[in-house]
Amino acid sequence: MAHISIIGSGNMGQAISGLVAKGGNTVELVTSSDTDKVVTGEIVVLAVPYASVAQIVADRGPQLAGKVVVDITNPVDFATFDGLTVAADGSAAAEIAAALPESRVVKAFNTNFAGTLVAGSVGDQPTTVLIAGDDADAKALLAAAVGAAGLRAIDAGGLKRARELEALGFLQITLAAGEKVSWAGGFAVAA
Amino acid sequence: MAHISIIGSGNMGQAISGLVAKGGNTVELVTSSDTDKVVTGEIVVLAVPYASVAQIVADRGPQLAGKVVVDITNPVDFATFDGLTVAADGSAAAEIAAALPESRVVKAFNTNFAGTLVAGSVGDQPTTVLIAGDDADAKALLAAAVGAAGLRAIDAGGLKRARELEALGFLQITLAAGEKVSWAGGFAVAA
Numbered sequence: 001m002a003h004i005s006i007i008g009s010g011n012m013g014q015a016i017s018g019l020v021a022k023g024g025n026t027v028e029l030v031t032s033s034d035t036d037k038v039v040t041g042e043i044v045v046l047a048v049p050y051a052s053v054a055q056i057v058a059d060r061g062p063q064l065a066g067k068v069v070v071d072i073t074n075p076v077d078f079a080t081f082d083g084l085t086v087a088a089d090g091s092a093a094a095e096i097a098a099a100l101p102e103s104r105v106v107k108a109f110n111t112n113f114a115g116t117l118v119a120g121s122v123g124d125q126p127t128t129v130l131i132a133g134d135d136a137d138a139k140a141l142l143a144a145a146v147g148a149a150g151l152r153a154i155d156a157g158g159l160k161r162a163r164e165l166e167a168l169g170f171l172q173i174t175l176a177a178g179e180k181v182s183w184a185g186g187f188a189v190a191a
Numbered sequence: 192m193a194h195i196s197i198i199g200s201g202n203m204g205q206a207i208s209g210l211v212a213k214g215g216n217t218v219e220l221v222t223s224s225d226t227d228k229v230v231t232g233e234i235v236v237l238a239v240p241y242a243s244v245a246q247i248v249a250d251r252g253p254q255l256a257g258k259v260v261v262d263i264t265n266p267v268d269f270a271t272f273d274g275l276t277v278a279a280d281g282s283a284a285a286e287i288a289a290a291l292p293e294s295r296v297v298k299a300f301n302t303n304f305a306g307t308l309v310a311g312s313v314g315d316q317p318t319t320v321l322i323a324g325d326d327a328d329a330k331a332l333l334a335a336a337v338g339a340a341g342l343r344a345i346d347a348g349g350l351k352r353a354r355e356l357e358a359l360g361f362l363q364i365t366l367a368a369g370e371k372v373s374w375a376g377g378f379a380v381a382a
Contacts, residue, residue, distance in 0.1 A: 082351065088280035123381040124315035154371045156362065160273065167358030171347065180345045181382050189366075190314040190376035 005041030023148030196232030214339030297324030
């Protein structure tokens with residue numbers, strides 16, 4: 001059984017917390033303003049907007065050492081809504097990994113709308129969490145928690161693939177914002 | 192009714208030809224070696240690998256003027272299988288548009304495996320062709336041909352979104368090559 005901390009109590013933090021509990025793992029939900037609360041999970045999900053990550057990393061870097069840190073962000077440039085704010089050949093996950101060299105950073109959940117994590121399906125497919133990271137054990141630990149909740153986890157490759165996951169997440173957000181897909185739909189993965 | 196030329200007779204060229212005919216539009220299938228054959232379609236699909244596009248552009252540039260040119264490529268770096276060969280902030284479609292300033296270039300079909308174009312569905316969803324381009328009429332013309340065949344077309348935005356479509360196409364290819372999804376599956380779009 002895994003113990004998982006979620007930092008952030010927005011719709012994604014709540015959805016991921018529900019998922020963890022549904023899978024029989026234990027969850028600790030911490031608001032991002034609750035900076036004095038030391039997180040105890042072996043997996044820590046940063047369920048906050050990209051713009052809030054830097055402060056969490058600054059505040060909590062040492063306590064995240066050795067842990068699996070899950071980056072769920074889509075670093076959308078909300079001023080233009082026409083691209084991402086990270087380097088074209090980089091990713092938010094790569095930046096976070098560079099800032100947390102003692103942690104095992106994985107990218108996950110950024111291609112899942114919160115509603116699909118709650119519903120457990122997109123179309124006729126189980127909601128699929130694409131996970132990228134350079135540490136196989138870290139990915140397997142997260143995948144087990146996802147699978148225990150009845151969702152599907154797919155190992156999407158090394159952390160370098162976070163670039164493509166963030167492109168996918170951004171594209172999906174633009175499609176939903178443009179009412180081309182619903183926030184309950186989007187990209188399903190048909191195995 | 193649209194008249195559509197397909198350059199390239201591989202699995203994608205054949206699948207797109209079948210789609211066009213199924214929708215009641217007329218199709219002209221030209222092999223990429225048949226360089227003397229002037230294409231007559233108002234829409235011309237470059238159904239060839241990315242590496243073959245430059246020669247077609249060099250040979251046929253003037254005859255493509257005024258036409259809707261459809262780029263379906265995924266410019267995967269097959270030496271490393273770890274990225275694309277185009278600039279990180281660019282796309283194959285942007286390169287082709289720059290090389291064909293008199294044509295109306297759209298990106299489409301690069302996120303669809305050939306088998307899903309033939310089958311017409313991915314999971315329980317109609318196969319969805321994501322189309323990016325800067326000319327609304329060009330996108331609408333292609334979308335009509337796709338829709339007539341019973342598939343779904345979604346306008347994914349300006350040609351700049353080809354960057355994200357190519358990231359999605361690349362990711363999907365890596366997942367299929369890694370046997371995480373089948374070549375009959377992959378990303379479905381749930382409206």
